[in-house]
Amino acid sequence: MAKITLDNLAHSYLPNPTKEDDFALKELNHDWVDGEAYALLGSSGCGKSTLLNIISGLLHPSQGRILFNDRDVTHAPTTQRNIAQVFQFPVVYDTMTVRDNLAFPMRNRGADAQYIKDRVQQIAAMIGMEAMLDKKARGLTADAKQKISLGRGMVREDVNALLFDEPLTVIDPHMKWELRTQLKSLHHEFGHTMIYVTHDQTEALTFADKVVVMYDGRVVQMGTPQELFETPQHTFVGYFIGSPGMNVLDAHVSGSTAVIAGHEIALGKGYGTPSGKVEVGVRPEFASLATGDTGLPVTIKRVEDVGRHKIVRADFHGSEINVIAAEGASISPDMNRIVFDPAGINIYNDSWRVAPEGV
Amino acid sequence: MNKTVNQKAWFLILPVLLLVAFSAVIPLMTVVNYAFQDTFGNNKFFWAGLDWFRDMLESERMWDALGRQIAFSSIILAIEIPLGVFVALNMPKRGFWASLCLVLMSLPLLIPWNVVGTIWQIFGRVDIGLLGYTLDALGIDYNYTQGFYAAWATIIVMDVWHWTSLVALLAYAGLQSIPDAYYQAAKIDQASRWKVFRFIELPKMMGVLMIAILLRFMDSFMIYTEPFVVTGGGPGNSTTLLSIDLVKMALGQFDLGPAAAFSIMYYLVILLISYVFYTVMTNLDKREDS
Numbered sequence: 001m002a003k004i005t006l007d008n009l010a011h012s013y014l015p016n017p018t019k020e021d022d023f024a025l026k027e028l029n030h031d032w033v034d035g036e037a038y039a040l041l042g043s044s045g046c047g048k049s050t051l052l053n054i055i056s057g058l059l060h061p062s063q064g065r066i067l068f069n070d071r072d073v074t075h076a077p078t079t080q081r082n083i084a085q086v087f088q089f090p091v092v093y094d095t096m097t098v099r100d101n102l103a104f105p106m107r108n109r110g111a112d113a114q115y116i117k118d119r120v121q122q123i124a125a126m127i128g129m130e131a132m133l134d135k136k137a138r139g140l141t142a143d144a145k146q147k148i149s150l151g152r153g154m155v156r157e158d159v160n161a162l163l164f165d166e167p168l169t170v171i172d173p174h175m176k177w178e179l180r181t182q183l184k185s186l187h188h189e190f191g192h193t194m195i196y197v198t199h200d201q202t203e204a205l206t207f208a209d210k211v212v213v214m215y216d217g218r219v220v221q222m223g224t225p226q227e228l229f230e231t232p233q234h235t236f237v238g239y240f241i242g243s244p245g246m247n248v249l250d251a252h253v254s255g256s257t258a259v260i261a262g263h264e265i266a267l268g269k270g271y272g273t274p275s276g277k278v279e280v281g282v283r284p285e286f287a288s289l290a291t292g293d294t295g296l297p298v299t300i301k302r303v304e305d306v307g308r309h310k311i312v313r314a315d316f317h318g319s320e321i322n323v324i325a326a327e328g329a330s331i332s333p334d335m336n337r338i339v340f341d342p343a344g345i346n347i348y349n350d351s352w353r354v355a356p357e358g359v
Numbered sequence: 360m361n362k363t364v365n366q367k368a369w370f371l372i373l374p375v376l377l378l379v380a381f382s383a384v385i386p387l388m389t390v391v392n393y394a395f396q397d398t399f400g401n402n403k404f405f406w407a408g409l410d411w412f413r414d415m416l417e418s419e420r421m422w423d424a425l426g427r428q429i430a431f432s433s434i435i436l437a438i439e440i441p442l443g444v445f446v447a448l449n450m451p452k453r454g455f456w457a458s459l460c461l462v463l464m465s466l467p468l469l470i471p472w473n474v475v476g477t478i479w480q481i482f483g484r485v486d487i488g489l490l491g492y493t494l495d496a497l498g499i500d501y502n503y504t505q506g507f508y509a510a511w512a513t514i515i516v517m518d519v520w521h522w523t524s525l526v527a528l529l530a531y532a533g534l535q536s537i538p539d540a541y542y543q544a545a546k547i548d549q550a551s552r553w554k555v556f557r558f559i560e561l562p563k564m565m566g567v568l569m570i571a572i573l574l575r576f577m578d579s580f581m582i583y584t585e586p587f588v589v590t591g592g593g594p595g596n597s598t599t600l601l602s603i604d605l606v607k608m609a610l611g612q613f614d615l616g617p618a619a620a621f622s623i624m625y626y627l628v629i630l631l632i633s634y635v636f637y638t639v640m641t642n643l644d645k646r647e648d649s
Contacts, residue, residue: 053543056547057546058543058546058547077546078543078546078547078549079546079549082549083547084547085543085544085547087540087543087544089538089540091540091541091543091544093558093559093562094562094563095558095562096558104548104550104558105547105548105549108548108549108550108551108554109549149544152544152548153547
């Protein structure tokens with residue numbers, strides 16, 4: 001178990017990176033606190049796996065340092081970092097039995113035989129494979145193999161960190177919930193530092209204490225699920241987290257009013273006069289339908305009933321605004337306005353959030 | 360649905376039947392014919408039953424040749440398989456050097472057997488050959504026309520030079536098919552280099568290695584041209600392998616009956632060993648799967 005520090009870290013797959021676009025992972029300073037569970041969330045190709053492989057030492061960064069408990073391990077090979085990592089697709093040792101597969105990482109470290117035996121039993125119970133311990137690994141199904149991979153990742157108690165690279169992709173949905181719960185309880189029990197890479201926001205939000213959102217090789221926000229929801233620091237976070245994502249509209253902002261396509265709305269707080277590309281972001285949860293002449297004029301295109309609530313898709317001068325209405329709310333065709341709750345309005349300047357004045 | 364009955368379709372296999380008849384069945388049957396008959400000339404044959412087979416089974420000469428043959432095949436397999444795997448493990452994985460290695464390694468495979476024999480025959484000569492002359496100059500008593508060990512060493516080294524590439528190329532193909540994730544997982548699990556080989560590389564190479572072993576076994580068990588060109592089976596009979604002995608008997612002494620019986624037994628032995636080998640290997644696979 002260790003605190004992991006990334007110091008000025010950046011990585012490029014090109015031999016001589018010059019401009020910022022050459023970097024798959026842009027310069028990054030970050031502390032992964034000992035014993036916390038993090039989810040690394042982002043779309044495919046945003047640098048999540050690159051970052052993970054740098055931490056585990058499978059990849060050496062183009063610049064910067066990695067410290068485990070303030071010890072520099074930037075050039076240490078993977079085997080010396082004592083890290084567990086589970087990959088997206090199952091990796092098992094075909095010719096070994098399930099038992100030997102699970103014992104393998106401990107045997108490589110020369111652990112005591114009795115301890116290995118007990119620990120393998122414990123992990124097998126956790127992944128639900130006690131009955132299959134003496135089977136060869138090669139004949140098993142993909143999700144059984146992935147469970148073995150997960151088990152091999154969890155089997156060592158003394159690892160510095162546990163890294164998961166979208167480990168549940170090949171597991172069926174029922175087992176997904178169960179394994180994720182197991183991972184969480186494992187975290188509570190042993191307090192390992194865990195980093196869980198995923199592009200599935202539900203997975204990220206249920207698993208982690210802190211969610212790190214990456215976009216285009218950069219960490220755009222790190223925070224609790226609530227912070228990501230209420231104050232997305234970047235329009236990508238707003239768009240990526242939430243279902244549906246945040247409504248983002250071009251606007252002119254001066255002081256505490258914004259003008260969106262000629263319509264003025266009150267922001268509740270002052271924002272000065274930001275220049276450049278200014279946008280207003282409001283989550284569908286903070287928008288509501290109204291009649292009358294305050295708010296933005298819209299036409300309702302479609303209402304989707306998703307069970308717990310309704311999603312209203314409305315058209316505003318050619319762009320879509322989504323509203324979440326309560327399951328019981330009645331929606332009439334003459335509702336022609338959308339109003340925003342000022343508490344849920346965020347202002348973005350060149351995609352980054354502008355903090356309101358006096359906060 | 361009723362299937363159309365059309366017996367005329369059988370005619371379509373006629374070309375294949377003819378081809379196989381002339382390429383395999385008829386020549387084989389001539390040999391069978393000789394094996395069960397005897398002649399005193401004038402193209403008159405009479406029935407000899409199993410006499411030739413009995414003769415051959417009691418012939419010390421045949422057993423000696425078989426012993427030498429088994430020794431030869433075992434030695435070259437024991438050298439070529441590990442060496443080929445070792446070479447494959449150390450070849451560059453991609454890029455210019457990988458291509459260069461592949462081309463260089465295929466070269467020996469493209470040289471005709473008798474040319475390989477001639478190359479080594481000259482290479483090993485003490486008077487003009489680079490190898491023979493150098494060894495002699497170093498004070499090593501090397502002469503493949505006179506020394507038993509020198510003759511054996513020469514034909515073994517020659518076979519290793521000629522065919523290790525085949526094993527290496529097959530093993531290389533097997534290694535290339537292993538996804539990077541396996542090596543990464545092994546690093547995470549802190550596996551040693553030996554364990555990576557033992558539990559990842561070797562199992563993944565097993566299929567192609569089986570093919571390599573089978574090919575090299577059959578080829579070496581039937582080898583004729585190269586050792587014949589180099590040593591002619593000598594000194595004495597010390598490098599007279601099965602097929603060299605067979606040719607001596609059939610063409611040198613014109614003992615058609617014994618030679619035919621010999622051929623048939625030779626053929627059956629190869630068939631039997633290959634079959635046993637194949638069955639054992641496929642069963643091993645199945646047992647691991649269940």
